[in-house]
Amino acid sequence: xxxELYQKHLQNLLSESQLLFLxxxxxxxxxxxxxxxxxxxxxxxxxxxxxxxxxxxQRFLSLPILNIQELWFxxxxxxxxxxxxxxxxxxxxxxxxxxxxxxxxxxxLIYNQRAIPIYFELLPKLGSSNLSDQARVLSEIxxxxxxxxxxxxxxxxxxxxxxxxxxxxxLDDKGFEFCLRLKQNENIKVENNVWCEMKDLGLKPGTSFxxxxxxxxxxxxxxxxxxxxxxxxxxxxxxxFIWMVYLN
Numbered sequence: 001x002x003x004e005l006y007q008k009h010l011q012n013l014l015s016e017s018q019l020l021f022l023x024x025x026x027x028x029x030x031x032x033x034x035x036x037x038x039x040x041x042x043x044x045x046x047x048x049x050x051x052x053x054x055x056x057x058q059r060f061l062s063l064p065i066l067n068i069q070e071l072w073f074x075x076x077x078x079x080x081x082x083x084x085x086x087x088x089x090x091x092x093x094x095x096x097x098x099x100x101x102x103x104x105x106x107x108x109l110i111y112n113q114r115a116i117p118i119y120f121e122l123l124p125k126l127g128s129s130n131l132s133d134q135a136r137v138l139s140e141i142x143x144x145x146x147x148x149x150x151x152x153x154x155x156x157x158x159x160x161x162x163x164x165x166x167x168x169x170x171l172d173d174k175g176f177e178f179c180l181r182l183k184q185n186e187n188i189k190v191e192n193n194v195w196c197e198m199k200d201l202g203l204k205p206g207t208s209f210x211x212x213x214x215x216x217x218x219x220x221x222x223x224x225x226x227x228x229x230x231x232x233x234x235x236x237x238x239x240x241f242i243w244m245v246y247l248n
Contacts, residue, residue: 002026005082009017009075013065021060060196073144076109076118080148081228083111084113089153092145094138096129105129105137118144131164142174152192156180165222182216188227189215203231 002010002023010019028043029035035237041054048056065071084090091110096103103123108115119140123133138156145154155177158167165184168202173179183201208230215223 005078006075009078010071010098013071021056025057025060029113052115069140072118076116077144080109084152086151088152088157089123090145090148091155091157092141093157094134095159096123096161098126100178101126103127105133107141128161131166131170134162134164134167135170138174139170146175153177165217168225182227186218198229201229203229205231 010022012059014022025040026043027038028045032039032043033039037054037057041050041057044057045070046053046056053142055149060066067168080090093108093110093115094105095108096105104120105123106120107118109118110116119137121140124127129137148154151237154175156171158178158180160181160183163180168178169181182198184197184200187195188198188201190196190201190211201209208228210229211227213223214225214227216225216227
């Protein structure tokens with residue numbers, strides 16, 4: 001049985017027969033734990049030939065209404081309003097992963113040590129994403145979260161692939177806070193006209209420090225970012241890599 005929150009939204013979005021078929025489809029996928037079209041078609045408990053079940057499934061999945069913005073965003077929006085209190089910080093993580101030669105970039109909401117997918121997009125290439133890819137994907141969730149900025153703090157978290165100073169500036173312009181990992185060869189202005197690479201700031205295992213209102217990178221010289229550096233102690237002869245983040 002779908003949660004009540006889902007049911008209310010889907011009843012307004014789908015016809016009775018479409019909602020019934022969607023519920024059936026979800027139950028089948030949960031039972032067989034497979035998302036292959038052929039496997040799902042085989043398992044659908046419908047009194048029709050296999051090829052007819054497959055065509056019915058294909059037609060249903062091709063419905064224009066079945067898109068993330070109309071199907072999923074309103075559910076997430078309602079769930080957030082019920083779950084998060086006013087002035088509570090909401091953390092979103094952006095990440096990219098390869099899945100069977102599919103290059104997927106995902107934005108997830110962090111809740112109770114779980115990542116709940118909010119939006120995803122298949123990149124038309126293999127390898128790392130660039131600023132254009134990242135800004136395009138993040139732009140999809142801006143209409144969903146920007147109205148919350150008056151009551152909540154939205155923080156975007158990203159690893160080294162998303163360490164671009166330009167991305168940090170883009171997020172800042174949209175009103176989002178951010179925590180992005182920096183590369184250790186990134187330059188930071190430590191004194192008047194004195195620049196130093198992050199790896200040369202004297203960070204050692206078991207130490208940390210915080211630099212307020214820093215200017216980052218010699219070329220772009222972006223001001224106003226806080227930089228936090230931490231290097232955990234060695235554990236089982238392995239040293240955790242240095243984490244350096246922008247904190248808006």
